[in-house]
Amino acid sequence: MKRFSLGLLVLMVFFISCKQLGNTRDIGCVKVDSNGGIISLRLDNEIIPLTAYTMLAGCRQISEVYQDNLNEDKVLYTRFFEDSLGNRCSVTDQYTAIPNGLLWNVEIRGEGKAWTTPVETVLKYPICNETRCWTSWSDCLEDKWVDPLNPRTFQDKEYVYGGKDIWDTNTISLPLFSILEKSKNIGITLLESPADTILDMSLKTSVNGEVVFKRDNYKISNENSIRLQMHLVLHNAEWKGGVNYLVNNYPNFFEPKNKEVFNVAGGGAYSAWEGEIDIEKLRKMNFSFNWRAGFDFPYMGLFLPKVNSTTERWERFHQHGVKVGDGYSSAGEMESYMHRMREDGFHVLCYFNITEVGNHIVYPIPPRFAKKDEDLWRKPNDFVYYTDVKNALVKVDEENGDSPLYSNWEGCVVVDPADPFYKKHLLEQVERHINYLPSSSGFCIDRLDWLRYYNLKGDDQVSWKNNRHSRFLLLSWKEAMKELGTLMHQYNKVIFANVLYSRIDVMEYLDAIYDEYGQLPYSLNRSALLTLKKPLVAWTVSSDDFKPNPDDYFQRHLYLGAFLTVPYPGNDHTILPDESIETYYEDYGAMFSELKGRRWVLFPETFKLEEGDAKVNLFETDSTFVMPIVMGKSDDVIVALNRTLSDFTDCRLLYPEGRVQSIQPINNTEKLYFKIHLERKCALLIFNKCQ
Known part of the structure; x- marks a missing residue:
């Protein structure tokens, strides 16, 4: 028989002495039972036997439920749980009545050493033949586009918030689920705040009407609390009802910080070309900006070196060994190109990346090349291994020793942008961009797919991975972007990103998305739902992407409010000039121009x-x-x-x-x-x- 620790006993005695045992209670439009779970929903004179509650996987409840009636519209229910190894915690559900719904806060506090178990929010609904549901799904049928706005019947499916990887088609990008009864014009949405610290999360649905949000890798201990905030809201029977509530209540994630992005966004390109362009033709195709793919930088992570003047030159990176121009660049040359583009009425976004560094990084660690510390930046292996960048290298596996985590691009390695030295390095480059490149409209940040990883060398005080502390790189992104994004916006620069990790909580400091996989139907769908109030530009690799029907391809993008990549000289792994398809771009150019500055209308009916x-x-x-x-x-x-x-x-x-x-x-x-x-x-x- 297990014994309760002194700390847990003291806490339980406090609850017993200060709070009454749980009883059934009406809170706004819901009824909560004596165990602290929702047991019904009241709509006018109708009672809907919807149930919802908090669960800890693999744990059993070891106490009574203690209730604290804060006021007539707010009640706390606290329970104590234990897993099979004797790890214990308290779970408090706080319910607050709000107009047309319920605010549901959950707090989990551990006792003793750190441990983890999935935290689940379970909802069960009595479905009928007419019941439909909706979430921010991206899935399509064998690369055939499926309209993401259509409600569906309940299915046995599991979706990952943000996706397991770039290729995962079973993805949701917004943390919500809606139940729709068209005949009664009733909609019910359960959503989680995107401002929560959400680590790995999935949504599982079943044909019997059960819905489970499951969250993994939280650190449960006496050193911290896990706090979740959910909303259960009523609306009309449209998918837009719950989304409109989410957008209105969390505008920081949906509205661009810099409205200048609506002038910058339009047809895009990803090109190193600096020669002559057909300005009038590009305008007819709705071309607006070039994400500069010239690789002016010496190597990944050093996008504008610390030079003494705008004329000082450095050797630029040779992708696949190919030399661009004479192989050298300077801040003055970069600014000259961007200024010419501005005079032609177009914009340029500089390449930026906060999760990868170096090129052709060698392991085992090679000897130092530079004689002086001030020259360590000139060689990527010196910079990675012989400066404090080494402390920012991400470790995801204990068995790999001090080997870095390699990217799949030109031998660069993955870094943690919240590392103090590396974050300072990034911010210094932002300042140089602002000072040296006034004609640049801003950045497009690449490769957010690394944000799925946990850095075992870090400690964010929230995550618990591989039975140890770690730092979730999405939280590192948030920390770095709070400073980087604020600085960029202060100087009227815009920030696009190639997100590749499609979840709304990455979007707070981003003004737009340029989706490198936007030609894929499921990637287009998930990016569209992230950019309801922001611009979206989608990749197109070649004229093959338009098959079998180019009109359908263009019209799909019009429907979702997405601009296309335009055929442009020198485009890198995206569409090059091609007269057979440029005719379509010119045919639809005026229609896409009307989407300049567009925001989705989400008002009901x-x-x-x-x-x-x-x-x-x-x-x-x-x-x-x-x-x-x-x-x-x-x-x-x-x-x-x-x-x-x-x-x-x-x-x-x-x-x-x-x-x-x-x-x-x-x-x-x-x-x-x-x-x-x-x-x-x-x-x-x-x-x-x-x-």
């Missing part, structure tokens, strides 16, 4: 496809509402617009090849109806806002 078969979405810009009607299976459709959006001066239709046609609505007391003829299966309905 704003529009409806009344007749016909097509995909319909709605965006707004500062001056317009823009409705893509795409991939039509009928020649004509009727769209109804809610009168709450009727404050516009005029409206028009825009078709491929740039044809414009005015249109007038059919008035109704509650809605405005538009009968629209489609050309090449699509049209863009544009409303000019009253100013």
